[in-house]
Each structure stands twice: as C-alpha cells, then as structure tokens.
Amino acid sequence: MxxxxxxxxxxxSTSPRTSFQPSALAANLSPKAKxxxxxxxxxxxxxxxxxxxxxxxxxxxxxxxxEDIQSVVAKADKIMATVLEFHGTKPYxxxxxxxxxxxxxxxxKNNYEDQVGFKMEYxxxxxxxxxxxxxxxxxxxxxxxSPFTKISIADPxxxxxxxxxxxxxxxxxKASDLTPDLQFARLDSNGxxxxxxxxxxxxxxxxxxxxxxxEDWVRAxxxxxxxxxxxxxxxxxxxSGPKVKTxxxxxxxxxxxxxxxxxxxxNDRIWGGKLRQILVRLYFLPDEIRHALGxxxxxxxxxxxxxxxxxxxxxxxxxxDDISDYLSSVTLDLITQTVFEICFPTDxxxxxxxxxxxxxxxxGLRLDALHRHNRYNNAPVxxxxxxKVDVSKRRxxxxxxxxxxxxxxxx
Numbered sequence: 001m002x003x004x005x006x007x008x009x010x011x012x013s014t015s016p017r018t019s020f021q022p023s024a025l026a027a028n029l030s031p032k033a034k035x036x037x038x039x040x041x042x043x044x045x046x047x048x049x050x051x052x053x054x055x056x057x058x059x060x061x062x063x064x065x066x067e068d069i070q071s072v073v074a075k076a077d078k079i080m081a082t083v084l085e086f087h088g089t090k091p092y093x094x095x096x097x098x099x100x101x102x103x104x105x106x107x108x109k110n111n112y113e114d115q116v117g118f119k120m121e122y123x124x125x126x127x128x129x130x131x132x133x134x135x136x137x138x139x140x141x142x143x144x145x146s147p148f149t150k151i152s153i154a155d156p157x158x159x160x161x162x163x164x165x166x167x168x169x170x171x172x173x174k175a176s177d178l179t180p181d182l183q184f185a186r187l188d189s190n191g192x193x194x195x196x197x198x199x200x201x202x203x204x205x206x207x208x209x210x211x212x213x214x215e216d217w218v219r220a221x222x223x224x225x226x227x228x229x230x231x232x233x234x235x236x237x238x239x240s241g242p243k244v245k246t247x248x249x250x251x252x253x254x255x256x257x258x259x260x261x262x263x264x265x266x267n268d269r270i271w272g273g274k275l276r277q278i279l280v281r282l283y284f285l286p287d288e289i290r291h292a293l294g295x296x297x298x299x300x301x302x303x304x305x306x307x308x309x310x311x312x313x314x315x316x317x318x319x320x321d322d323i324s325d326y327l328s329s330v331t332l333d334l335i336t337q338t339v340f341e342i343c344f345p346t347d348x349x350x351x352x353x354x355x356x357x358x359x360x361x362x363x364g365l366r367l368d369a370l371h372r373h374n375r376y377n378n379a380p381v382x383x384x385x386x387x388k389v390d391v392s393k394r395r396x397x398x399x400x401x402x403x404x405x406x407x408x409x410x411x
Contacts, residue, residue, distance in 0.1 A: 075100075076107035083131050087118075091375070094204035100129040109177065122177040135203045136364030137231055141182055144357045145199060147327075147350050148184040150343045151335060159335065160185050160193070180217065186334045193222050195334050197327075201229040211281070218283040218297045225330050226283040234263070234273035236369070239376040241269070247379040253366045260362050261306060264369035272369025275361075277305045280323060284330075300326075306358055320354050327352070 079098060086096050100108070105122045108129065113120055119132040142149065142163060152161040161184045181201050185193035198217045202210035207230045214228040244267065258264055264272030280302040302319040328350040332340050344350045374381050 072103050072107050073111070075104045076111060079104065079108060079129065080112055087133065092372070094133045094135065096131045098129045098131075099127055101127065105129055105177070119179045119181075120177075121179050124176045132204070136360060136367065137203050137229075138181055138201055140357055140360040140364075141199065141201060143353050143360070145182055145184070146353055147331070147344070148182070148197070151331070151339065152184070154343050155335075155339055158187055159339075160187055178213070178216070184331075185222070196220075196223045197225045197227065197330065197334075198223055199227045199229070201231070203231045203233070207232070207279075214281065214283050215297065218285060224284065224334065225327075227327075228281045228283065230277075230279045230281070232276040232278075233365075234276055236263075236270055236273045236372060239269075239271075239372060243377045245379075246377065248370060248373060250363075250367065250370060253370060258366065259308075261308075262365050262369075264366055266369065266373050271373045272365050275305070275365065277303065280304055280319075282323075282326065304354075306361075320352070324350065324352050 079100060082098065083096060086093070100122075102122075102124065109120060109122075118134065121130045121132070122128070123130065145161075148161040152159045161182070163182050180198045182199035183193070183196055184199075185196040188194040198214075200210060200213055200217070210228050210230050214226045217223050218226045246267070248266065253264070253266075259274070262272050262274035263270050282300045282302075283297050284299075285297050302323055304316060304319050304323070307313050307316055328344075331350065340350075371381050373379075
C-alpha cells in the first residue's frame with residue numbers, strides 16, 4: 001500500500017464558496033437538480049425505506065442517476081440533492097452510500113467538500129461514494145486531542161493537525177479517497193506528511209467497519225499510529241404512541257434526575273439509549289517490520305467506558321493515563337525535544353482532555369434524546385448548546401503563550 005496525494009479534476013464549479021446551508025446549497029444546483037433538491041424541504045418527500053446494509057454504510061437501492069442528466073457536474077448536483085433529501089427525511093441514519101463513477105466523485109469532492117458539514121469518502125474498488133454525518137463525539141475530537149493542535153501552532157511549517165481532510169490511499173491496487181477524523185502529521189520539505197498519527201471514531205458505523213478502516217491506515221507508509229475509538233450505544237425504541245404538545249428544552253433535562261450516560265427517559269418513554277462501551281484500540285507496525293511484505297500490525301485495547309460508581313475509577317483512570325503516556329511517547333518520537341518542552345512544560349504536561357470529552361458526551365446523549373422527542377411531537381428542535389470555543393482567539397492565545405516560552409528558553 002502506498003499513499004498518493006493530489007488527483008485534481010477539471011470538473012470544479014465556478015460558483016462561489018459559502019458556508020454550508022441546505023437552502024443556499026440547493027440554490028447553486030443546476031436547474032434539473034433543483035427539482036430533486038426541493039424534496040429535502042417538502043412536507044412528505046418520497047424516498048425509499050428499503051435499504052441494503054454493507055460493511056461501511058447503508059446503501060439506498062433506488063437512487064439511480066437518470067440517463068437524461070448528461071454532464072458530470074449535473075450528476076454531482078443530483079447526487080448531492082439526494083444526500084440532502086435522505087438526511088432531511090432520515091435524520092438518525094448517519095451513513096449513506098451511492099454508486100458513482102470516478103469523474104462524478106471528483107466533481108463532488110471539488111464542488112462540495114469545503115461547503116458541507118459531513119464526511120465524504122470514495123471507495124474506488126467498489127465505485128461507492130460514502131457520506132457520514134458527524135455526531136457530538138466527532139465534534140469534540142478537537143478538544144480531546146488539543147495537544148496535537150498545540151504542536152501544529154508552535155511549528156506550523158513542520159507539523160499539521162487536520163480534521164476531516166480528504167486523503168488518497170491505495171487499496172486493492174486502486175486509489176480510494178478516505179477521510180480520517182483527525183490527522184496529526186510531521187511534514188517534509190514539500191509540506192507533505194512523512195509521519196502521521198491517524199484518529200478514527202465510530203458511533204454509527206459498525207466496529208468491524210472501524211477496525212477495517214484502521215487496518216488500511218496503519219499499513220500506509222507514513223502512518224506511525226492509528227487511534228480507533230469505538231462508541232457503542234443501545235438503540236432507542238422507535239417512537240410510537242400518542243403525541244404530546246409539550247415542548248422540552250435542555251434545561252428541563254438538566255434539572256431532571258436522569259442517568260448521566262442513559263437511558264434518557266422522558267414522560268415514561270425512552271428517547272435515548274444507554275452507553276454500552278467506549279473502546280480505544282491503538283494500531284501500529286513496529287519500525288523494524290514496517291516495510292516487510294505482509295507485515296502484521298499490533299494492537300492494544302483500552303476500555304474507557306465511564307464508571308457509574310464515582311469511587312471505583314481506578315481501572316478507568318489507569319487506562320486513560322496509559323493512553324496519554326503512549327501518545328506522549330509516540331509524539332516525542334515525531335517532534336524535537338525542544339518543541340515538546342515548549343508545548344508541554346512540567347506544569348502543563350501532555351494530557352488528553354478526557355474530562356471535557358466525557359462531559360460533552362453525556363450532554364450529547366441528552367441532546368440527541370431531546371431531538372427525537374421534539375421531532376416526534378412536532379415541537380421546535382433545539383440547537384446544540386455545547387460550550388463554544390473561539391478558535392481564532394484560542395489560536396492567538398496559544399501562539400502568544402508559546403512565543404513567550406521560546407523567549408524564556410533563549411534568555
């Protein structure tokens with residue numbers, strides 16, 4: 001397996017880039033595609049409920065591309081309208097897969113990747129375009145892995161930390177575009193990754209699909225470590241029964257005596273499932289066999305499921321410490337001792353933000369249950385109310401802090 005970068009296309013749209021809004025995106029579609037996009041906001045859009053489950057996603061079996069749409073860009077518009085329609089009618093289905101040609105995939109990637117709020121990937125071996133919508137777990141990865149961001153700010157010419165950035169990887173002798181949830185990389189003189197740490201997190205997809213993707217990544221020449229986080233949550237029952245006119249808010253749930261990690265019960269009905277397990281699996285190939293033909297990777301598992309008993313956290317605390325220590329050791333191998341000491345002095349060591357991760361996770365479970373409750377009862381759906389972080393301000397603060405650290409070392 002080898003990693004290949006690039007792969008540009010001539011099918012780039014000339015329409016201006018905007019922040020992703022379904023209505024704004026639909027306005028930029030070609031005329032024939034607008035009719036399909038209108039289904040996303042129609043009262044009762046027509047979409048098949050027959051699905052076929054694969055290892056990676058749920059494949060809708062009736063979304064064929066009409067023959068009368070001739071241009072590649074128009075086909076891409078039609079597919080994107082189908083994606084919007086699917087998510088508008090099935091907000092809790094977090095994966096969708098459609099068969100598309102490679103040139104159509106190039107048009108999708110070039111025209112929409114910077115606008116949409118979901119992950120876009122392509123499997124060349126099967127000709128499948130895979131869409132994955134993020135969960136509250138994915139949106140909190142930048143907080144959990146903030147040490148990597150700190151390093152990339154300290155030395156942006158040598159290190160990079162990216163979230164949901166498309167990469168091309170060779171699998172089964174064909175190039176596939178995969179998108180890691182996070183990539184921390186040491187860059188070569190051309191700005192290309194020469195050593196990387198990859199993070200993949202699964203909430204909607206199966207554990208087997210996550211492990212398969214992690215195995216693909218760990219065999220890439222520049223990948224030193226893959227961190228796979230599998231989150232297992234019990235499915236909430238399908239909503240049924242009489243509807244109520246009660247409009248609930250997050251404040252109502254926060255004031256109730258609900259279990260921290262589910263199940264979330266509202267008016268004697270379960271709207272949110274219980275957390276089963278959070279398993280972290282580290283994948284790596286020892287350096288001495290990395291380039292050997294058929295080399296086998298090694299794995300280490302850590303169960304980091306939060307404890308119901310606050311007084312019995314020894315095993316959990318040890319697992320979290322072991323993960324941080326392991327990542328600290330691997331990171332130190334990728335960066336210089338000087339950069340490491342500047343970013344992580346003795347009073348602020350390399351430490352993943354596990355407390356923030358668990359708090360956000362518990363709140364995400366409640367927010368998801370509240371969405372289900374209010375949607376079913378035709379009540380307003382609240383916007384996410386996670387603590388907002390001003391990234392630009394945080395970046396400026398970190399840069400000032402790191403610059404002061406450098407000055408102190410020089411004096």
